[in-house]
Amino acid sequence: MAELPGQIKRMSGGIKQLLEQIFGFSRRCLFRIISMGPIPNHLAFIMDGNRRYAKKCGLEEGSGHKAGFSALMLMLQYCYELGIQYVTIYAFSIDNFRRQPEEVQSLMDLMLEKIKSLLEKESIVHQYGIRVYFIGNLALLNDQVRAAAEKVMNATAKNSRVVLLICIAYNSTDEILQAVKKSCINKYTYNIEASGSYKHEDTDSEIEAKDIENQEKKIQLVDIEENMQMSVAPNPDILIRSSGETRLSNFLLWQTGNSQLCFPAALWPEIGLRHLVWAILNFQRSHSYLEKRKKQL
């Protein structure tokens, strides 16, 4: 008689496994069907709604973010199965530093824990061959988090199957300003040494040479784009922001000029397969229209 609870537990464990396998199989079939149409190359996520989720479920303060992390892992698995090559996530904004110090500290601790876990052998990074980039003003982070981030970037430098860009201490306006500053420094520092003033009369050929030189000294679009931290990935095709808020909150402003924007009402820890599939179907619908227009040109 004492074996009965044990047997029931084993049976339910077995049924659970079987169900998971069935779900996994049907999900992969669904993905095969969706892949008949165009699949986005780059997906961006704004993971909004963790605190509201914690309040809704009556959990303590930090656990909303933990639930959010599990939702993130799930989304990454789906993206990998679909064959999406680049995934960007908005982990922490520079504006978020203005929150309560306890919350910021707990977020930093959580991020340190999760970044360190990426280095372990069983993490998804090695399982799926993910190359990780940390994008943002890393100087604003504390030393431990920064060191861990750099370690992960070096450890995954050789992976190439999927690229994960984690935006931490990031603001799109800050990114653009850093790019401008870098372009200025690159273009003009060597000119500062070389700028003697020409006292003699300029002949025609010298004026021409100076013109070309002046053109090279001017900032071009390609200079700014090269110096943007997000230049390691193409522009996102879809941007998904959970929790129903319809704003960009200073995320990838330069890059999302032509991206499809999706705003599912679900909070980030509640996000699931159906939201991803809906976003991709919408992308496919407008993608064919956009491609048709491009062909007309």
Place this chain on the structure above:
Amino acid sequence: MLSLFSVVFTFLALFLLIPGLFISRRLRLHFSLKNIIRFYKITASKYGDERNDERPMGEKEKRAKNRMPKHVAVILDGNRRWAEKRGLGTSDGHEAGVKRLMENAKDCFAMGTNTISLFAFSTENWERPEDEVNCLMALFKKHFKSEMPYFQRDKIKISVIGNRAKISQSLLGLIEEVEEATKSYEGKQLIIAIDYSGRFDILQACKNLATKVKDGLIQVEDIDEKAMENELMTKCSEFPNPDLLIRTSGEQRISNFFLWQSAYTELYFPNVLWPDFGEAEYLDALTWYQQRQRRFGRRV
């Protein structure tokens, strides 16, 4: 019994029927209870804003004060689809769109918005068929001329932003004339984006900053968000960043309109085509905006 009935009837007439008829005539709205209540809500919040200036405000009241958007940006999408649905030509669609634009602008200003930005023509639109582009340019010319007296009467400042290199001389002359005539007005501004691209805007601002660094006017360390905002084309406005961005026709994209400026803008995507976007739809957008909780990254 009869007196009670007459009292109730007078009350209803005074507060509902007559103002309702007046409001719906003025705003060309459908005469319905929903629209009347919407109008009262919006005017009440506007009146509440003015009254709140006189007494010290609590935290909640401070938040309620910011409920009317100071700057509304609109992407006018859907003219061609509207014309196709009715079996008309593209030029008729654009004509209807511009007419709707002028009506909506008048109503928006009446409801208390300071700045309205319109995405009239994007840099990518040059790639459309030539006759469509010519028709659009002709429409701009026609309406700048015909609406000038209205702008002067209502004291609306007009600014046109965008890359002026490809615009014809006649249109350019007209634009400069309108800007010159209205440049001293304050309080209401209409920003029209012709041949505008968000990326081009940021790029030209970056180039200006880089030139200033090269000429030694500023240091590299001085380049910050304020410096950038002073170089972007929206520097002509007191409120360069839109609070609300409306894109009609259901497409959920920004299509290279305000990129830097819409960092914290609330985005609204109604499923209606632009020539059908009237007062009722705008009231919907305002009501939706007022329910938003804008946190700017912090906790409320």
